[in-house]
Amino acid sequence: MNTVLLADILVVDDEEPVRTSVAEILRAAGYKVAEAVDGQDALDLLESGSVTVLLLDIRMPRRTGIEVLQALDSPPNVILMSAYRFEGEDKRSVGHKVFSHLMKPVAPRQLLDEVRAAIDREDA
Amino acid sequence: MTRRWRPSWIALVIGAVIVFLSVGGYFFLQHSVDQQETALLSSNTTDAGQTASYALDSVISGLSGTAGVVQLTNASPSQFLDYVHASGSSQALVQKEGDRYVVVASSISAFQPGEALTGPAIATIQLASGKRGVSGPVTSNGKVSDARFALQVPPVPSGLYIYEQLRIPTHLNLVTVIGKAYSNLNAALYGPGPTRPSNLLLISTKTYPLASPTAQTTVRIGGSEWTLVANARTPFVSGLAASGPLILLILGLFIALMVGLTVETVQRRHLYAQALVDERTADLNESLHELRTTQDALVQQERLSAVGEMASVIGHELRNPLAAVTNALFIVRGDLGEDVSQTTEKYLSMAERETSKAAVLADDLTAFVRPRELVESEIDVPDLVDEVLSATPQPEDVQVDVEVAPCSLVGDRGQLAEVLTNLVTNAYQAMPDGGTVRLGASCSDGHATFTVEDTGSGITDAAKQRIFEPFFTTKNSGTGLGLAIVQRLVEAHGGQISLENGSTGGVRATVVLPVKEMVKEKVKEKVAG
Numbered sequence: 001m002n003t004v005l006l007a008d009i010l011v012v013d014d015e016e017p018v019r020t021s022v023a024e025i026l027r028a029a030g031y032k033v034a035e036a037v038d039g040q041d042a043l044d045l046l047e048s049g050s051v052t053v054l055l056l057d058i059r060m061p062r063r064t065g066i067e068v069l070q071a072l073d074s075p076p077n078v079i080l081m082s083a084y085r086f087e088g089e090d091k092r093s094v095g096h097k098v099f100s101h102l103m104k105p106v107a108p109r110q111l112l113d114e115v116r117a118a119i120d121r122e123d124a
Numbered sequence: 125m126t127r128r129w130r131p132s133w134i135a136l137v138i139g140a141v142i143v144f145l146s147v148g149g150y151f152f153l154q155h156s157v158d159q160q161e162t163a164l165l166s167s168n169t170t171d172a173g174q175t176a177s178y179a180l181d182s183v184i185s186g187l188s189g190t191a192g193v194v195q196l197t198n199a200s201p202s203q204f205l206d207y208v209h210a211s212g213s214s215q216a217l218v219q220k221e222g223d224r225y226v227v228v229a230s231s232i233s234a235f236q237p238g239e240a241l242t243g244p245a246i247a248t249i250q251l252a253s254g255k256r257g258v259s260g261p262v263t264s265n266g267k268v269s270d271a272r273f274a275l276q277v278p279p280v281p282s283g284l285y286i287y288e289q290l291r292i293p294t295h296l297n298l299v300t301v302i303g304k305a306y307s308n309l310n311a312a313l314y315g316p317g318p319t320r321p322s323n324l325l326l327i328s329t330k331t332y333p334l335a336s337p338t339a340q341t342t343v344r345i346g347g348s349e350w351t352l353v354a355n356a357r358t359p360f361v362s363g364l365a366a367s368g369p370l371i372l373l374i375l376g377l378f379i380a381l382m383v384g385l386t387v388e389t390v391q392r393r394h395l396y397a398q399a400l401v402d403e404r405t406a407d408l409n410e411s412l413h414e415l416r417t418t419q420d421a422l423v424q425q426e427r428l429s430a431v432g433e434m435a436s437v438i439g440h441e442l443r444n445p446l447a448a449v450t451n452a453l454f455i456v457r458g459d460l461g462e463d464v465s466q467t468t469e470k471y472l473s474m475a476e477r478e479t480s481k482a483a484v485l486a487d488d489l490t491a492f493v494r495p496r497e498l499v500e501s502e503i504d505v506p507d508l509v510d511e512v513l514s515a516t517p518q519p520e521d522v523q524v525d526v527e528v529a530p531c532s533l534v535g536d537r538g539q540l541a542e543v544l545t546n547l548v549t550n551a552y553q554a555m556p557d558g559g560t561v562r563l564g565a566s567c568s569d570g571h572a573t574f575t576v577e578d579t580g581s582g583i584t585d586a587a588k589q590r591i592f593e594p595f596f597t598t599k600n601s602g603t604g605l606g607l608a609i610v611q612r613l614v615e616a617h618g619g620q621i622s623l624e625n626g627s628t629g630g631v632r633a634t635v636v637l638p639v640k641e642m643v644k645e646k647v648k649e650k651v652a653g
Contacts (some may be wrong), residue, residue, distance in 0.1 A: 015444045021451030028458060083443035085490070087497050103490075105447035105483050108454035 146376020
């Protein structure tokens with residue numbers, strides 16, 4: 001696929017304090033980070049380029065995290081990070097496209113470990 | 125409902141009083157009637173005696189008449205007989221000759237002139253000696269009776285006597301003979317001496333002796349005492365007066381029965397109404413109680429539902445700010461580097477610690493509102509218990525006794541571990557000064573039973589009522605969601621949890637879970653996988 005690498009990681013969260021702080025932590029860890037304010041914004045961005053890891057909230061305006069996953073045929077490594085559980089119908093429909101699910105609040109170190117694991121999987 | 129008929133005591137008492145009064149009245153009236161009857165019989169008998177006395181005295185008067193003729197005719201036998209035949213009397217002229225009494229002339233066929241008198245005739249003559257006129261013994265053979273009379277012809281002693289023997293049928297209708305005084309009486313007239321059949325002159329009825337009650341009167345005839353015995357032909361006191369006592373008795377008994385029945389009926393209606401009221405009241409109370417219970421349950425449900433809703437909102441809405449704060453603290457700490465002041469470090473740590481606590485609260489709230497979906501697997505019970513005990517730090521002065529039977533069940537391992545961990549932690553915390561925790565697990569009859577018992581100070585009844593309510597806690601710290609979550613997890617497994625005070629006085633928690641088997645397809649999958 002001849003696409004431009006948009007960033008290492010795309011952080012998608014409509015909650016601005018969460019989104020910016022997560023992006024800050026990841027940048028401080030040396031990653032190239034892009035941000036999207038909701039699901040639609042994320043899909044738009046992903047059309048213009050690819051990422052290695054998609055950090056995705058579930059409940060968002062315009063497009064939810066689940067809808068984003070349904071729209072993507074072959075998404076990058078997806079780490080769901082939400083205030084709600086990922087189970088039931090959602091899990092059955094897009095569970096196979098998800099690398100892992102973390103419940104907010106996520107300890108920053110755990111987040112970094114999870115991102116590392118996702119990138120390592122990509123490398124492997 | 126069938127009940128043996130048993131009259132009420134009030135009806136019995138009232139009935140008994142009326143019966144008593146009726147019977148008393150009956151005897152009192154009957155006694156008056158009897159007294160009146162006796163008095164009337166007595167006075168009638170006396171009157172009858174009087175009549176008898178006059179009638180028989182007239183026989184003696186007749187003797188006097190004959191005596192006058194004997195004197196005038198100088199005791200001529202022929203003229204005596206002429207006179208006697210003319211008067212229709214049965215008389216004999218008797219001459220005393222020494223010890224013998226010889227018949228001079230007689231209109232009595234039994235006595236012939238020149239014949240000496242014998243038996244009762246002599247007794248009669250002897251009685252008459254020196255007297256104006258006497259009655260002698262009476263004899264009877266049951267069919268005919270003889271009355272004897274005698275008189276000595278003056279001047280006394282002349283030795284001449286007139287003897288009369290009156291022969292009459294023993295059974296005689298006295299009304300026609302003597303008169304009206306006997307119309308109401310059955311009477312028996314006895315000659316002088318005791319009242320014996322042989323001495324009976326006449327009786328006005330076929331029945332001998334006379335039936336009681338009888339009255340008796342003495343009748344003086346020619347110096348002898350005769351006896352008249354009589355009873356009433358029909359009762360003197362008759363009609364309404366005689367029936368009065370019986371009417372009173374019957375009426376009284378009838379009234380007693382009616383009043384008794386009326387009282388009984390009224391009493392029964394009263395009791396029935398009372399029973400009906402009691403029953404309805406009981407029904408009403410029961411309904412009221414049910415209504416209250418239902419209302420309480422509804423209120424409780426409503427409250428829990430409201431609490432759940434709020435908990436859900438808070439649980440989720442806290443997560444984003446907590447995430448932001450957690451991240452912010454991490455960034456700040458990274459920026460500050462190693463070289464921070466003691467105060468900064470103290471408060472930074474405090475902020476991190478409290479944020480973690482808030483995160484735990486958010487987890488609890490989420491778990492309480494809706495437990496996550498069950499991920500079932502076959503769980504080895506001893507293995508589960510080991511896992512829980514090793515993951516829960518045991519306080520130094522607490523001893524743990526484990527008694528676990530080797531068995532297994534199907535359930536969500538993570539959730540069941542959480543249940544046991546919670547109970548064991550509670551047990552540890554209930555014994556701040558140390559003690560023993562007994563942890564038991566066994567399987568039987570399709571159920572797995574877990575018990576966790578501590579030797580703490582137990583639980584009050586009031587706390588027991590609310591122990592599974594969310595946010596209710598007996599501890600100084602804690603959200604009060606632990607047991608509420610445990611209950612939800614147990615119920616999600618189709619089980620039950622209960623808490624009570626154990627034999628040692630501490631709390632004993634009992635969890636009973638159904639031992640399910642893995643669905644076969646899953647087992648197959650597992651084997652195939």
